[in-house]
Amino acid sequence: MNESRTPAQVLRDARQKDSRDKRARVLAVVDQLLTDNEPVTFTGVARAANVSHWLVYAEGVREHIEAARRCQGRAATNNAHAGPKAPAGWKVEKQLLQEDNRRLRQEVERLKGAVRRNLGQQLAQIGAADLGSRVDELTTDNQRLQGERDEALARVKDLTDQLSEFQDDLAGARMSLRRMMRAENQASRK
DSSP states (O other): OOOOOOHHHHHHHHHHHHHHHHHHHHHHHHHHHHHTTOOOOHHHHHHHHTOOHHHHTSTTTHHHHHHHHHHHHHHHHHTTTOOOOOOHHHHHHHHHHHHHHHHHHHHHHHHHHHHHHHHHHHHHHHHHHHHHHHHHHHHHHHHHHHHHHHHHHHHHHHHHHHHHHHHHHHHHHHHHHHHHHHHHHHHHHO
């Protein structure tokens, strides 16, 4: 089924895919924060996932973040008496990895933006070419129809002139017929 899609459908599908990708990124960040035992906050998740604050409070995302926060609250209570923390080197390594992830996310977003702009330009060019050919078709049709209209108007004028002549001839014939009838009537009375 190879159905052609309109530019509006292509853009709508791209926006929907972008929305799904952003939501998936948010959920992945929440899961990663839980795995790394890092605090889960709405601002922290939005920043780490490189999305708007609006999205982390949106239905379907907010509930996941709140559940993670509750889970962390219970875990913190259970681990209050836990043993020593991880070595300091791990924390530095983790921060470096988080910076790399952030940098890579920014690069991916930059590349997605470039792809979107390129797609938009291609759609605009395709649309402009289609519109140009459609304008040419309509112009040709318009000229043809104007020619047909002019021919029809000329034919109507000819037929109107013929009708006028026939009406004059008919009026003349009626007048002649009346004269002949009067002349016959007068001749028969005599």
